[in-house]
Amino acid sequence: MRKRAAFALLGAVTALAGFTAAGAYAGETQTDVQISNVSFDGGKDIVVGLDAKTVTVSATFTHPSGIQDADFVLWRGPDGANPYETYDDRIVSNEYYSHADCVASSATTSTCSQTISLEPDWKYGGTALTNAHAGTWKVSVQGVANDDTWTHTASYTTTRLQRSxxxxxxxxxxxxxxxxxxxxxxxxxxxxxxxxxxxxxxxxxxxxxxxxxxxxxxxxxxxxxxxxxxxxxxxxxxxxxxxxxxxxxxxxxxxxxxxxxxxxxxx
The missing domain is CATH 2.60.40.730 (SOR catalytic domain)
Structure with missing residues (x-):
């Protein structure tokens, strides 16, 4: 079973508020979780019609102690500490979380991937897509090592959500x-x-x-x-x-x- 204690600090909207640890993308130290090879739906724009569209985001995470967990969040807002909207396949009010699946390629490195379902009419009663959601979204990337060291980059990359x-x-x-x-x-x-x-x-x-x-x-x-x-x-x-x-x-x-x-x- 993967550990969750440290990662609980990074969940939901609070993952974007107040956590500014640098990653490989912004100059890590040797003790940070290093993040690389982030791929969001193969680098394509996300085009959604009237049915749910599931996309996959993945990245490579490295740390001397090995990788425990990872998470990816779509968000919009003025900055990482003040997001006004998030989208990451979770229902915040019910504390439902969908973390990444991590596969180790060595004792120190894992590739972690996560699926996000974007739906115009979310059957679970969460945040359904509206026309106003179309446009550019930022991608938050977070990783937690086995020794509970973590790295969070609020704006690692961007992706574009479009109406088919x-x-x-x-x-x-x-x-x-x-x-x-x-x-x-x-x-x-x-x-x-x-x-x-x-x-x-x-x-x-x-x-x-x-x-x-x-x-x-x-x-x-x-x-x-x-x-x-x-x-x-x-x-x-x-x-x-x-x-x-x-x-x-x-x-x-x-x-x-x-x-x-x-x-x-x-x-």
Whole structure:
């Protein structure tokens, strides 16, 4: 059984308030727990739709006495001593904690990993995601050695939490005579965590792109903007057979999205 006495001091919000011991990230001494190789979901942005998304965060911890425990917390706020929000797969009010699982690779070093479930509608009654949660979060990393020495770095790295996006396209009429006007429509929506459905993403620039039949590369033709409902519509002259699509570059709160190309036969 792993020890918990020392680690209890680092739990929940109090883990971020008042603990400023330096780590490998900020100049450790020989007696500190050294932290390295922190990986949060493989370094990707965390994209969540309407269902729960489980991500894994891991790191390597080293200390002469060996590693007892570790913990990772997502948080936002002005600084580590004044977080206004945390997210770490625990229900603070019920004192439920989910610590990392540590696997020793030697007498002094362990790799510790922890899963965090991000849910728009948390079935356990904890802190469900809301639209306001989208954006950049800081990652707190903490490690405890077998001799109860510990290191805590409140802002080791950052990660970005985003609302999943969908993008559609339709080009018509099909087929169409060469030189005639082709109408290309579509819609950009993203996960609405407040209402648990997908809703239009308003006033966003989206590129209309074309790929000639028999080729593999899309070329941007023009840029359109989404309406108040996320809808897109524009017209172009039909010149040759090929595929039309909309391409959204993404924002800090929403990932990129590309519609599947719609083939148009030009006669």
């Amino acid at each position: 996006a969908k993008l559609t396209v339709n080009a018509s009429p099909e087929p169409i005579a060469k030189g005639k006007t082709l109408t290309v429509t579509g819609k950009l929506t993203r996960a609405d965590w407040d209402n648990l459905d997908y809703r239009g993403y308003t006033n966003q620039p989206v590129k209309l792109q074309f790929r000639k039949a028999g080729t593999t590369t899309y070329t941007t033709v023009k840029t359109g903007y989404t309406s108040s409902t996320g809808s897109l519509t524009t017209t172009v002259a039909a010149a040759e057979d090929g595929y039309w699509r909309w391409n959204f570059a993404g924002t800090s709160t929403t990932p990129p999205a590309k519609a599947t190309g719609d083939f148009v036969d030009v006669q």
